[in-house]
Amino acid sequence: xxxxxxxxxxxxxxxxxxxxxxxxxxxxxxxxxxERLSLIDSCFTATSAVxxxxxxxxxxxxxxxxxxxxxxxxxxxxxxxxIMTFSTLFAxxxxxxxxxxxxxxxxxxxDKRNIFGLKKLIAYILTITITVEAIGSVFLFLRWKNxxxxxxxxxxxxALFHSVSGFCNAGFSLFNDSLTQFQADxxxxxxxxxxxxxxxxxxxxxxxxxxxxYKKGSEKRISLQSKIALxxxxxxxxxGTLLILFFEKDNLMKVMSWPERSxxxxxxxxxxxxxGFNTMPTSGLSVPSLVSLIFLMFIGAxxxxxxxxxxxxTLAVIGATVYAMFKNKRRTMLFKRSIPRRIIRxxxxxxxxxxSWIFVVTVLITFxxxxxxxxxxxxxxxxxxxxxxxxxxxTGITGTLNSFSKVCIIxxxxxxxxxxxxxxxxxxxxxxxxxxFFPEEDVMVG
Numbered sequence: 457x458x459x460x461x462x463x464x465x466x467x468x469x470x471x472x473x474x475x476x477x478x479x480x481x482x483x484x485x486x487x488x489x490x491e492r493l494s495l496i497d498s499c500f501t502a503t504s505a506v507x508x509x510x511x512x513x514x515x516x517x518x519x520x521x522x523x524x525x526x527x528x529x530x531x532x533x534x535x536x537x538x539i540m541t542f543s544t545l546f547a548x549x550x551x552x553x554x555x556x557x558x559x560x561x562x563x564x565x566x567d568k569r570n571i572f573g574l575k576k577l578i579a580y581i582l583t584i585t586i587t588v589e590a591i592g593s594v595f596l597f598l599r600w601k602n603x604x605x606x607x608x609x610x611x612x613x614x615a616l617f618h619s620v621s622g623f624c625n626a627g628f629s630l631f632n633d634s635l636t637q638f639q640a641d642x643x644x645x646x647x648x649x650x651x652x653x654x655x656x657x658x659x660x661x662x663x664x665x666x667x668x669x670y671k672k673g674s675e676k677r678i679s680l681q682s683k684i685a686l687x688x689x690x691x692x693x694x695x696g697t698l699l700i701l702f703f704e705k706d707n708l709m710k711v712m713s714w715p716e717r718s719x720x721x722x723x724x725x726x727x728x729x730x731x732g733f734n735t736m737p738t739s740g741l742s743v744p745s746l747v748s749l750i751f752l753m754f755i756g757a758x759x760x761x762x763x764x765x766x767x768x769x770t771l772a773v774i775g776a777t778v779y780a781m782f783k784n785k786r787r788t789m790l791f792k793r794s795i796p797r798r799i800i801r802x803x804x805x806x807x808x809x810x811x812s813w814i815f816v817v818t819v820l821i822t823f824x825x826x827x828x829x830x831x832x833x834x835x836x837x838x839x840x841x842x843x844x845x846x847x848x849x850x851t852g853i854t855g856t857l858n859s860f861s862k863v864c865i866i867x868x869x870x871x872x873x874x875x876x877x878x879x880x881x882x883x884x885x886x887x888x889x890x891x892x893f894f895p896e897e898d899v900m901v902g
Contacts, residue, residue: 463878470506470535470874477502477531486524493519496859503866505531507873508762510627510732510848511839511865513855517630528628529617535873536624536655536762537585580666581659585623592619592651599643622651625763627732627848639735640716645723652731653689656757661685680793681769685758688768689729696725696752703744708736728752730763732848739852746838746851753845754810756872764846764872766810773803802877809876814840817868821861829853839865844872 460468480486481498493501497513504511505528516525596615600606606614614630621628631637638644654662664682700721701709709717720735727733728749741749756765777788777800788795818833818840825831835851842849843865857865871879 463874466538466878467874470870473531473534474499474502474506474870477506477527480527481520481524486521486527487519488521491519496862500862500866501528502531503869504848505626505628506535507764507846507869508532508535508624508626508730509764509843509846509869509872510621511843511850511854511869512628513857513862515632516628517632525617525630529620532624532626532628533620536620536626537581580663584659584662588651588654589616589620589623592623592647595647596644599641599647618648619651622648622731622733623655623762625652625655625730625732625757625761625846627727629733634734636735636737639720642719645719645735648733649723649726652726652729652733656730656761656763657685657689658758658761660760661758680791681759683791684769684772688755688772689758692729692752692755692768693722693725696728696748697721699748700724700745703742703748707742707745708740724749725752728847728849729755730757730761730765730845730847732842734849738849743834746834749849750838750841753841753847753849754814756845756847764844764875766806770803770806773800774807777803805880806875806877809880810844813868813871813876814844817864821857821864824858824860824864825853828858829856840868843868846872 478495478499481493481502482495487493491514493514500511500513503509514520516528520528593612593616596619597612600611600615601608603611617628617630620626627634629635635644635648658681660679661682664678668676668678697718698721701717704721705717709720712720723733723735729752738746738749754765755771756767757763758768772790773788773795776790776795780786780788788800814837818837821836821840822831822833825836829835829852832853835853838849838851839853839857841847846869854865
């Protein structure tokens with residue numbers, strides 16, 4: 457194990473938990489009487505849970521037994537925190553020391569380059585996670601406790617499940633229609649949106665913002681990463697809301713009141729970032745709305761969060777680099793700070809790898825599903841981007857995919873969760889310092 461690099465160990469850890477989840481979900485006790493889950497469907501569900509995606513080939517509410525649902529719950533809770541972070545939390549609680557190697561692994565998991573006071577950071581993560589999920593559970597319970605036909609235990613179970621699923625951006629629901637029945641309920645919508653936002657903004661950003669309340673003097677400021685994450689997130693949520701409002705005004709929202717339209721559009725914009733819940737049927741959305749959601753899903757959440765996608769900071773760095781080129785500036789600037797060339801290169805590599813992966817998998821699925829629902833290019837693209845962004849939204853083709861297409865989606869969910877750059881670093885050759893350099897020469901591009 458000591459010979460594995462942090463990216464390799466991170467990938468190995470996720471694979472181990474996925475394998476364990478696949479085996480457990482294959483047991484007859486994990487499904488309802490009369491239901492049967494094939495090995496590939498068990499693997500699909502386990503991967504979707506660990507990678508906090510939410511895509512399902514079987515309905516979670518009707519297919520899985522109580523035990524199976526709680527296995528899925530544990531898988532997306534572990535996947536949301538990050539397997540290595542999760543294991544390190546227990547190490548800290550047991551009083552064990554954390555060495556430089558473990559520190560490097562946590563840095564890889566959280567996308568955090570400079571970790572000082574690792575135990576304090578992990579304590580923050582544990583505290584934030586438990587606190588937010590507990591508060592979300594309580595508020596959902598208080599809202600749902602008077603729903604006809606639900607006893608107190610069922611209400612508490614559903615409140616806890618959806619609170620954790622929301623914070624982990626997992627998108628798994630115990631309702632057949634996700635959250636469609638709560639479309640006009642601002643209370644439930646607001647709670648779920650806050651949980652999704654906090655889970656998708658990143659632990660580092662939350663710690664930064666909380667620090668404003670107890671830090672003093674010059675220390676009372678947030679990092680560049682937090683500024684970028686918060687700004688880009690706000691812009692994407694607002695843009696997504698306006699686009700959905702405009703494109704669906706004569707479609708799914710035609711019979712809704714303006715307050716209901718606004719609430720539904722806002723929820724869909726927030727959840728499309730990586731959560732995967734829905735309050736209106738995704739399959740009924742117009743083509744422009746689907747394309748808008750594809751863009752939001754591709755960007756995804758922020759670094760160090762429970763979500764996927766290329767991340768908000770990657771988009772900001774690439775956008776700032778393009779802007780600097782148009783302005784003929786030598787340096788890429790964001791919030792009066794210069795972005796190192798290494799970061800710019802990483803952002804471009806992430807973008808290129810993501811686009812390449814999505815293109816190849818979409819073509820493979822479209823070819824494999826020729827003559828079937830999955831053969832529709834837009835639906836296949838939507839499914840692949842949803843998997844890569846670990847979102848979980850679907851136009852309804854997931855359960856109809858053949859085995860080859862399911863394997864493609866499984867691989868895409870995994871790649872989206874660990875990150876394309878982490879995958880590349882895991883298989884990369886060991887860094888070697890060059891003792892000489894070749895002369896530069898210009899080439900024509902574009």
